[in-house]
Amino acid sequence: MLDGYRFRLYPTREQQQILLRWMGCQRIIYNAKVQEDRYYRRFQRRMVGTAGMEVPIDQQYSRFITEQTAFLRQVPPQILRNGAVRWRQAYQRFFKKLSGRPKMKRKSGRQSVWLTSELFEFRPIVDDTTGAVCGYHLHVGTDKFPVGSIPYVAHRPHGIPSSLYIAIEGGHWWLSFAAEDPTVTMPKKTVDAATEQIAEDLRHLSPEQLAVRTLGGDRGVAKPLMTSDGH
Numbered sequence: 230m231l232d233g234y235r236f237r238l239y240p241t242r243e244q245q246q247i248l249l250r251w252m253g254c255q256r257i258i259y260n261a262k263v264q265e266d267r268y269y270r271r272f273q274r275r276m277v278g279t280a281g282m283e284v285p286i287d288q289q290y291s292r293f294i295t296e297q298t299a300f301l302r303q304v305p306p307q308i309l310r311n312g313a314v315r316w317r318q319a320y321q322r323f324f325k326k327l328s329g330r331p332k333m334k335r336k337s338g339r340q341s342v343w344l345t346s347e348l349f350e351f352r353p354i355v356d357d358t359t360g361a362v363c364g365y366h367l368h369v370g371t372d373k374f375p376v377g378s379i380p381y382v383a384h385r386p387h388g389i390p391s392s393l394y395i396a397i398e399g400g401h402w403w404l405s406f407a408a409e410d411p412t413v414t415m416p417k418k419t420v421d422a423a424t425e426q427i428a429e430d431l432r433h434l435s436p437e438q439l440a441v442r443t444l445g446g447d448r449g450v451a452k453p454l455m456t457s458d459g460h
Contacts, residue, residue, distance in 0.1 A: 232410040234387050238395060238402040239380045244369075245402070247376050248395055252342040254304045256334045258312030261293045263331050266320075286320055288313040305374045311343045341396035344369070351389050352378075367404070369395075386411050 240248060266286075290313040294301050301309060319331040351365040364383060370376035381404050388408035396403045445457035 230410050231407050232387075233405070233407050234383075234385075235403060235405040236381045236383055238367075238404040239382075240402055241377075244376055244379060245397075247370075247374075248342060248402075249340070249397075251304050251308050252340045252397075253336075254301050255308050255312035255315070255342050256336070256340070257298070257301065258290050258293060258309050259316050259331075260333050261290070262313055262316040263333050266331070286317060288317050305348060305371055307345060307347050308342065311345060315343055339396055339398040341394050343392060343394055345392045347371070349393060365389075 288310070290309050294309075316331055319328065322328045323330050348369060348371065350368045352368055353362040354364040354366060355361070356363045367379050367381055368377070369379055388411050390406035390408040393404060393406035396405065447455045447457075
């Protein structure tokens, strides 16, 4: 079962400067995608010849690295790529009507950077007596762009995530991610013979025949049970 975790992080001053640079560069790529999208949509409305043309929704970012933005090469390329991916994910939420269209990210307030597995590693701390893993060291960076080991306070056991966020808010640094909860054991799914026989009998039916022979139910609060036929 996936669970969310949020721990205090304690980078050194040098590490803070590197992480702030990563946050700024990822924000630049995200905002550049927002501005590009606004330009295309504005241009599409004004030019009759472009009516009906689709506005590009991609994850490309190399066109934003110019002589004026050469400093973007001073961070790992995954940081820039993740900025474009964050923008596209926000756009996908907009298409699903889960949020508004992506907006410009500000330099003030909470700042964060999204790191994927290429940019960090949880190195296990093994108990010499029992041989069990009793914690982790968070190591951030690559050979070309090293950050180093950053201490964090894990007040409960956690699994290893595929990506994480490092954020600064109110002068405090935070580490957040979603991972499997090692303290929860999911029960094995078992199917009895009767259920298997019912499934076997229904497999040969068409969708129309299934609709006649089956009834779905949705449990709720205001209405304890609503069936698929409207009752």
